[in-house]
Amino acid sequence: MSEERLWRDLSQCAMSEERLWCDLSQCAMSEERLWRDLSQCAMSCVVTDNDGKICLICSVGGTDKSRDGVNVFGMQLDMWSPPRSDVVAKYNLSLKFPQGEISNLETVSVCYWVQPTTLASYETHLSLAVSDQENDVLHLYRRGEHLGFYYNGVRQFGFPNLTSSIGLHVWSHYCHVFQRGEYRAYVGGEERARGPIFTTKASLSMQGIITLGQEQDQLAGGYDSSQTFRGYIAQLNIYNRSITDEEVDQQATCQGATLGDIFSSDREEMEKFGVSMETINVTEFCKKMVEYIIFPEMRYLPQSKLTCERVGYEVYSPTTPAENTMLHNSSVQFTEECKSNYHLWVGVTDEEEEDVWRKFVDNDVVTETVFETNEPNGGTGENCILMFLPNGRWVDTSCDIEWPACVPCQIDQTAPLRLRGLCYMNEAETFFEVLGYKGGKPFLHGYYGYMVYRNEREEWQMYDTTQSETVALVTLPSRDSYPIGRHVWTLKKSICNNLINSTIHMSFSVCNNFEFSCSNGDCILKEQRCNGKNDCTDFSDEDNCEMLVLPQGYRANQPPVNSSEDEPIYLTSIVRILRLVDISDVRRSINVEMELELWWQDLRLTYLNLGDTLELNKLTSEDTTSIWKPKITFPNVYDGNINTIEEEISLRKLADPQTPDFNDVKMDVAYTGESTLLVQKLHYSGTFACSFDVFYYPFDTQRCFILLQLASVRKEHTSFTSDKTTVDYLEEKLLPGYEVTHCTVAVTDRGNNETRHSMLQVRPYTVGETRVDQTLDSYCAGSLLAYLHVRLAVSLTTLLVLYTLFSNTSNSLPITAYVKMIDVWFFYCIFLLFFITLTHVLTEHMDNRERERPIVVHPLRRQKVEPKVREAERVLVTVRWVVVPVLVLLFNLIYWALLLGSAF
Template identity: 35%
Template sequence: MIDCLTFTTPARRLLARLYLGSDPSIGWWQHYPRVGSRRANHATQIIRETSRSLEDTLQGDISQVSIWGRALAASEVRGAASCEDPARGSVFSSDSAEFEEFGVEVRAVDVQDLCRPKVEFIVLPEEVSLDSSLMLCRRLNATVAVPASPLENQLLLDEILPFKDVCDATGHWKAWLGITDAQEEGTWRALHSNQEVNYSNFPCNGAGGSAVLNCAAVKTDGFWAFQECSVKRCTACRLHRLRSLRLRGLCFDEPLEAQFRLAGYLGGRPLFRGFTNKVILWDKAAERWTLVNAGTNATVMSCQSVPIELYPLGKHKWEMAKDMCGNKAGDTILASLSACTPDQFMCNVGDCIQMHQRCNYRFDCDDHSDEINCSVVGALDKVQRAMPPKDSLGGVLLVTPAVTINIISEVDDINMAITLEFMFSLAWNDNRLKFKHLTSAPRGTVLAKGDSEKIWLPKYQVTNVVAGNLLSLTESFTVRSAAGATAPGFNDVDMDLTYPGASNRVTMTRRYSAKTTCHFDLYAYPFDVQTCGVRIHLPPEHEDSVHFSLSQGTVNYTGPHELATFNVEKVQFAPTSDEHQLTAEFTLRRRQGVVLLSTFLPSALLLAVSWATLFVKLEALNVRAVMSLTTLLVLYTLFANMSRSLPTAASIKLIDIWFFFIIFLLFANIMIHIFIDNESLTQVRVNKIVVKPFSEARPLMTASPRQKALRFLAVYRLLVLPVAVVLFNAAFWAAVFWQL
């Protein structure tokens, strides 16, 4: 409840304090230069600043208007707001003053009744099914009547009886009740809440029901009767005092002027009374719903497309009867009447759904109108679509790049190329755009093809593809936020929220399959580490208007990190990237396990075999020669096969040095086998005997060629060759680790 307590100041201005509820601390002061009409809705008193005019009308219940010559104490405010005190003013009190009364009803009620909820029912005198009754009451921001006490049941009956000759004229069942026992026979529940009802007025305590009579209607004697849900009855809706309908499409100055509610009848039809001086009624002569100025009794506009039984709920075309809101008499405008609040969407038939249900690829409106006109982007003109937008300060537009390498399917060492799939995204703000139907879900709002054609799109080029091997797989455009929403005005028929482009980024994502070039440095093969990537350039026309924002950009790799012959490491923007071009690079470290087993180990074993031939008997020349030549041929074959798996290059690699060294050793072993004097190996050892005195005589021995050969082989195979192998390996592996 709001109590407005007023008094006059010396400046001849009205000073009013408005109190909300019974708490005297919740209030505010307001000056009014003059006092116009006083309007109150039920037990609410509202003083509004307005000029005195014949068009000003009052709707509602004025419970008390009082004026004091002093400020009120907190206890007095609390007593008036809680209906404990009639609050009669010392200067003026409406319950004791004399008024000229016309067109009003005067009733005397207890003060406490002013704070009790008032029950109101309205009858819609058309026979419809229960489902239709539920639908009509819902669209009227009401519920199908369910009396909760004998008093409410009598109030409902009093509302129905004037229509007894219209609703089922030949029967006793007049209007639907909003209850059912379909869930459990004999247990009646309210349809709008699914709660079990505590009051019922079935004769004989509800005996005589059946499994097919799951609905109920009120009779002319006030008793309730079991009904089949498929029959037709009139509709009785329970109105909620604080709920109203809103008329959109005109040019009201204040939201209050656009609010209407069902109140009373005219010619047996319900009236939609405005909170000011407008009324929507059924014009029986013209057979159309009409908006009338109650102060002048002049028609403002009328709607002929709505039949009498459907009521002017939802969106309809109305014909103007007078010049108003920039429209001429005879013009047709689109107007709507519904209970929808600014944060809801109105279906064309008048139902209300939550805004997140709008354009969500599911039909939530009975007429499917929630999935119509789902364009997200307000169109730019042709020139704007060709021109890049400015940033918020009017400078160069910064686009945020994001590169996601999905999979590396092939690493071609010979042709120095990488086959991969990647996604490239650019995100930017266009403050020229207006969006609708955005969602705050993580996936964002996907723009359809028609929407993407309405906006400016940045251009770019992937510059390191092999012979144009760039295939575009998919393309998508999304808006991943829903910020800065602007609610529709209270006169707007279009109830979609509007989002500014300055607060919501457009993201363009394209997925590619490409074969890109990569310079392989194979000196350290097979212990090499290669750096490859995808190079993307902005075109020259974007040089002064669009730049990459690398500080906000991201690079990711989502594929397997262990490939057949490489491991993927260090995915990042290359240091050479700048505002005009970027490179999303990744490091490929060769997996040495396979190469060690297929190259180094076999070559080492062949060297060992060749070394072993140095221990074969000198007489077995054929064995030594065949084994040595065979190891050399096998090693050369291994070297040739390895060379064919690498790109042709003039530079020497570490693996080449390895093979050259082993080949040289094998060749040296063969030469040693051949150039040992084979003939000398067959000579017999000769002892020279010189005749001397007996005491001085001794045999003199000289080394034979065989002994010399054996001594040479021993030194070579046990010292020279092992030392050479050890020194070479020390130098070789030191170079390898330095490269690593």
Template identity: 30%
Template sequence: MLVVQLIISLLFSHPVSSILNDESKVYGMQLNLYQPRTTDSYVRYYFKNGDNSTDAQVEVMTESTICYRFWILQHRNILPFLSYAYSDSMDNAFLFFQSLQTLDFYYNDEKEYSGLVIDDTLEVWHHHCAVFTHPTYKIYIDGKFGTEGRLGAKSAAIPLNGSLYLGHDQDAYDGGRDPQQTLTGYISQVNFWDYPLNEEAIASLSDCTSNHRGNILSSDTTPMETALTDVSIVHISHFCKSSDKNVIIPSQMHPDDANRFCMLSDAKMFVPRNSEENALLSKESEPFSALCEGNSYRLMFLGATDAAEEGVWASFSDGQTLPFTNWFPGEPNGDRKDNCVVLRRSDPYWADTLCSMELCFSCVRTHLDYLQLRGLCQTVEHETRFLLDGYINSKPYFRGYYDLVIFHNGDKEWMLMNIHTNTTFASLSFLKNSEYPIGRHTWEIQSPICDYVSGNQVLLGFSKCATGEYMCTDGSCVNRSVRCNLRDDCPDRSDEEDCSIVSFSDRYHNYRPPPGEAFGVQLKISPVVDLIRFSKIDDINLAFHMEIEVALVWIDRNLKFKNIKSEEGKNKLSEEEVEGIWKPEIEFLNVNDGQLQLLKSGIYVRQVGEADPPFFTDVLMDTIYQPESSRLVQREQYYASFNCYFFLLYYPFDTQTCQIIIKMASADMNVILLENASVVYNGLSELPKYEVQDIEIEVKPRAGYGIMEVTFALQRRYSLLVLTVFLPTFLLLGIGYGTLFIKLKDFDTRTMMTLTTLLVLYTMFDQVSNDLPDTAYIKMVDLWFFFCTFVIFSIILLHIGVERLPAGLEDEEELWTKRDRVSPASTAFVSGKMNRDGSRLKWSGIRVLSFFRTFVYPTIILLFGISFWVVILTAGKI
């Protein structure tokens, strides 16, 4: 097989002969991947005592160090590195093996679980060392300390009279081997010491700076028995070199498309770094001359192009300047016109050419570069891994870490096959022979696999994308967070396709509420009422108009969600999804005259927990959230008028308590439970006429249904009303009172002023009353106006009564006051006062007015004012 020959030619420099101190033997077992696994290929050694020795002659090892180096070509569930048995009962005296991704071992037939997760990539040399000083052990991986622990075996003694197998697991002394528990690959530098090796020595072995051989056994110098095994000798530095794999792609493409293909294959366009690589590429390209032959001398693109500076050639993939060139004499000759490098057809030289041409090319990968096949039922992640490898039917094929292979059948079809059982599981057809299976495609099942039967159409994904990434349809990779973010991030825009959020179960019903936390427990819904803004408070119609949003939050345990974002607003369900799920319904019980308008509604998904860990077989690679990690949020925004029964006794020093009553109408409280209700108001607290205060929400049962009562207080802002109502009326009252000081003879002036004041007062009273609803009870402002009207009216009556009194000396009071320096009050109407000539004074109008303006009206106004404000203050309204 070409791939095996190529690997051997790269790895090994000369056949087995005498070995130098800085050289090691390499044993290659079962290198033909297309042959069934067998126990006939082995490397074996019998220790010198053998089966016929007596116990006295047997050498015993109590302390030891065991090291080995290996290179895996193909994985199995169990990969044994070496096995030592000295009897059928002690078949696992020493056994080191890799189980999936962990290293485990046996010591004196006791299994030890090291728990070490080791590198499971193929085609790379690894070095392991185990140091045993009973009852403890230490494990070193690639020269570094890995773990340590206590041995379970009671005895430390290991008799050296048994059989040692490399790359096999013995289930009995020199027997019981299983073809499925063998090594496919290379093993070297197997060494046994009967003493503990220190860390410095182990590190020098691992990093290829020394070749310290075991004093008990060394696979380099100890004569090992081999069968169906390739044995070669290499310099120890070989183990620490990278081994890149170069694969020719016999499909003609533009350089940009070629570079993209290599990138999608987890590789780079190949450009030789030295003369050896260049010669090898030229030799490998010979079988593809007919497929890749370009115009004239051109054969294939190399991964290099002319840089921004003329004459500076750099790698197409990373822009690094080329360390090596191999130009044909006279090349490059295209100046700025020919900017791409090609390998010539008939010789190993280079030339420059137009980048607009289509030619074959080559991709190079490391051991860390692989693709993954998703959509089947592999049990462990690295079972999905495939390597871009050699050629089948003149096409590169993809070799699985285990026993699967994807190859071209030569007729526009790619096959997924088990190379050990020779079973074709699936096929993929293309219209063009040059297309490759990278990306997401629909395969046809040919033989039963997983839960699929022959004839099924199955969507499989094949790409380099890591499990935590999203694979575009064309095989390119983007971060999962950009999936369905309303922006094209994939080159083929597939990240914005099929962006439904809800993942329905097969038995979902949208006509009934989802179950609660446990059987028989109600579904819990958390309401949040957002009072957005008050648009109008209508005192006359006893109502208020406002915009309100009701958000209901619940868990639907029958649903999963895909690709939701941390921002809730980006997770809006489509109309089809909204129709498909169950959603709660509400009613407003105190809407005024049916004035209710639904402005907008939507159902969103709120992320409250972490997504499920990505699963390595998921072909769609969506980010899935379980019901416990998400919440459904229904948001409905309304504009409505609500009734509010205003109690205006203390107007304008009143505070009104209003409510919004919301009923959960979907189901009664035996099915739905309202909890953790909250109310939010972020609008202005000081409205033009009112101040919003004390907003609360309470959940109550009513006729078996859950009721939410949102209560808030509207305290009237009375400062303007004091200026526009009380201050003017107080001034009018003062004007009426002031007419008592007008001369008695000016009756017309006194009556006109009081009548005008009374008229103005009534007009104000009527205007204020029109701005208030009709009530059967008297309001405080009414009492104020009634009082002011009564005072003005009584003054009018007083003026009429004074006019009907007998005539008197109008200036008598003034003269008396000046002479005796007494106040008008002392000369008030008192029976029995004497005139200057000794006679009694008659009743007079000036005396009556003086008495009323001095005693009666101030007393009345003072008493009413005190009573009025005491009522207001004791009511707690201001």
């Protein structure tokens, strides 16, 4: 009856006393005054008669049934069974709102609680379809930790930070708000996402079918077992309005929820196919569940604590007598294994403060202790607790006592075990928990359906419940051992490119990706891996410390390529002159000890477990020979031999390591070729041929080159570059007979047009013979000898001395085809002395002739005879005071101008 339809849009009921027509088909009774079945109404309504018609007087607000209890739907709770596609709860909204009464809504809010017990690769929470073609009108799902949704058939990718922590058996609250093309999402009452929805159609149609736990690839069908939800869903409410932050917080903190005016799982009667349903109080969602697992092996307390820690748990302690009774009852099943009257450790201690018993788990004080009569009685010497088997009461004992007992471990969902060694795509697939008991031992439950348990043959078996097949087996060294840590498994199915019956290393540990898992399952920081110290108790952190991973097809004779394909690899080079062992200008050679340091990158390589210093990152000789490295030759080595004193290659970190591979059983820290430098250090000694120019000796400046050539690789592939090349001189600059002023290096090349190689031209020193010594030896001595005012005999002796000095100096110099400036100096000095000697000879001859000439005296004339100046003496004076000084002055001006001008 069209006039009697009830419009349930809450926006139409905001005013009290407004009369709405009621569809009689939705009422509990017809044709009379009645109370509407509140479970079918969005509002509290009273039916009255008005002129022969049935109407409703509605009050604002809806029924909050959650305060009494909420419906919880359980789906596929048997974790040992494979996932099914026929388990679903659904509701047909078309029957509730016929003939399009509520069809396209631009504002819709969806809130619900979920508690998964096993994860699927595609965990569907809710699916809304209106036809076979429009089967993803609204689809809410989770993949790993990421939440996602389809809106009017379009998958939304714009919310990468919309995540939820992965934890089994824990209730999580979600709210999704779609408002005129905008989206908001809440996880646990906290807003996690906000932004636009990318779709051509902003409104949602409510004329369809809702399913819980399955995605509809067709209307009410087309279910896929890999897209199921396994666990519990509760308090699903759909509103035709934008729910407020206050309402979200109210729901997430278990204070109840207003029933959804479009749909409520606590009001509508859903069709259930293989789905269980129970009613619980809403406060149960926010209760912290405390669960434990008993390890039925007798161990001392330190080993018992370690057993719990290796699975991510801590020794459990009851906090009330009721909890203690439950623990005692649970432990009775292991009386055969825990053979002692004091059979169970309890996780409390008063070591911090006497008679104040605190839990191992969180250090909280246990106020309701359950001690045996006359206990505790050990004082400060007994700070730990054992449970008495006959009645479950406590006795105190020493924490160091060598008393074996079984141990209960409190489950911590925030620290799952991780399986490493397979090839999962999603990290959550590696998560495991210690859950229940099978074969008298706790078993490991994989979040995505794997089970690891001890079978009847006392092997540990890895079983895939999704495929109902065994994956692998391992035999442990003792009956009390668990597959925690690193073990060799035998595969019973082909997996990760490994064949059946092949062996594979796999490990279980609670270590995070930034930690290293020891072989026994203990965790240390990755910085402690391969650091030269034994940080694992089993010393396994120093095993297999290789630093180099060669890719398949790597060739050591093939140089690396630059990231820019058109350019060669440019080497950074540092030449360090350690010492000049010998400088021989006669042999025209220098003997040098030097270091060459080369840096380059090889993008093909991967490096592991690098330390912070080069000393920690030295490659082994085997690794050094397996990679490409520059080969250096010395074209101007004197005798063709160069002595390589030492060669080593180290690695230097340039950037952070790669994102850890959660499947890596070794848990090594990996660095790419781009984030790492190869540093080659070469220590050489050798003699190098030089071409000395001693024309200006001893004011000469010598530049002797050391040539370092890249061999076996063309310049177009690998090359030195000027902006990455330096030279350092590390010895004293003032050497015996020489002085080093500076060092330079230049990049050049060598070869022909077909093959050219890059080369360094190192000028390791600029040397000049020490000028003071040479000036005193040669110039000063020569000058003093040459300028002496001596007679003939002395001049001849001086000439002989000067010639001897010249001969000795010449013998100390390299033989040259040209006359050197020092030769010119000695020639000048010898010539000057020779000239002086000749002058003396000439004047002496002139003097003798004058002495033989007679003196004429006139007898009749009385005149004074004055002494006559002899010609020889006049010549000698002229040469001594005029000729020689002029010659000396002119020669020295020209000589020193040329010499010093070229030298400086």
